[in-house]
Amino acid sequence: MPKNIRDIDGLAILSGDGLLPVILAKFAKRKKIKFIVVSFRESNKKLDEFNPIYCDISKPLTLINLLRSLNINYLVLAGSFPRLNIQGYNKIKGDVAFEGLIQENYERGDDSLLRGVAKFFEGNGFHILGAHELAEDILETEQKILSIKKPSTYNIRDTEAASNIFKNFSNLDLGQSIIISSGLCFGLENASGTDAMIEGYINFLRSKSTHAGHKGGIFFKASKGIQDRRFDLPTIGTQTIKLVSKAKLDGIVVERSNVIFIEKTKIIKLADSLGIFLWSRSNE
Numbered sequence: 001m002p003k004n005i006r007d008i009d010g011l012a013i014l015s016g017d018g019l020l021p022v023i024l025a026k027f028a029k030r031k032k033i034k035f036i037v038v039s040f041r042e043s044n045k046k047l048d049e050f051n052p053i054y055c056d057i058s059k060p061l062t063l064i065n066l067l068r069s070l071n072i073n074y075l076v077l078a079g080s081f082p083r084l085n086i087q088g089y090n091k092i093k094g095d096v097a098f099e100g101l102i103q104e105n106y107e108r109g110d111d112s113l114l115r116g117v118a119k120f121f122e123g124n125g126f127h128i129l130g131a132h133e134l135a136e137d138i139l140e141t142e143q144k145i146l147s148i149k150k151p152s153t154y155n156i157r158d159t160e161a162a163s164n165i166f167k168n169f170s171n172l173d174l175g176q177s178i179i180i181s182s183g184l185c186f187g188l189e190n191a192s193g194t195d196a197m198i199e200g201y202i203n204f205l206r207s208k209s210t211h212a213g214h215k216g217g218i219f220f221k222a223s224k225g226i227q228d229r230r231f232d233l234p235t236i237g238t239q240t241i242k243l244v245s246k247a248k249l250d251g252i253v254v255e256r257s258n259v260i261f262i263e264k265t266k267i268i269k270l271a272d273s274l275g276i277f278l279w280s281r282s283n284e
Helices: 020-030 045-050 060-069 083-087 096-108 110-122 153-172 194-207 238-246 264-274
Strands: 011-015 035-039 074-078 127-129 177-181 184-188 218-221 251-255 277-281
Touching (some): 011 020, 035 045, 060 110, 074 110, 110 127, 153 177, 153 218, 264 277
Parallel strands (some): 011 074, 074 127, 218 251, 251 277
């Protein structure tokens, strides 16, 4: 990582889905960093103002040649890159070396796959940055309660339970979130993602008449123990807040310095309006 972001000479934001690539592009523009946006999906209309270059994710050598011609030295992977999209439903047809890398790492989990992709680009002379290295304010680095509402004694106990479960769960490289209520684990994130886990919990409560009136508990999110922080740090956004409220959970606990906030001010304001707490803490 350069000592100063102004030392970044030529940056490419390799954009997946979501708002994070847009936030980083706006940040780079404000800081007058020379950058381009590379998109692998033409559906992200929010990137249009940055005139993105569209590339085939299965043919990175074409992209590498383009980046070199534009004097790009630094890359940041931002947004979600679902494994099935990268892997091409088990039949990717692109550059031979990249195809082999994907096939080798696909079943080892997200982190292994992304490490392999990063190693591929590093082997071609590029420096990989984490989104948080480019824009530090997207993390909450302090241990503190960010919301008006405070966690209760029961919430603190649930948080301790979640932390203990997560320390073992995270080594499986499956997901980054857990739902705990009354000391019981009701949700472990898998490849379907955070939203699907919370929706699954909501549907469970609806389907069980004995649980129909159940409320309380926490949504816990942290980085996986084996994770490379340069990519795939867990994120929360306003959609997360809305779903947690819909699930009648009391609040959200995130691991400090390891969870990206998509539009932090909006997140905190929405949490306050919905009466849920937001707590940044160490997961030790």
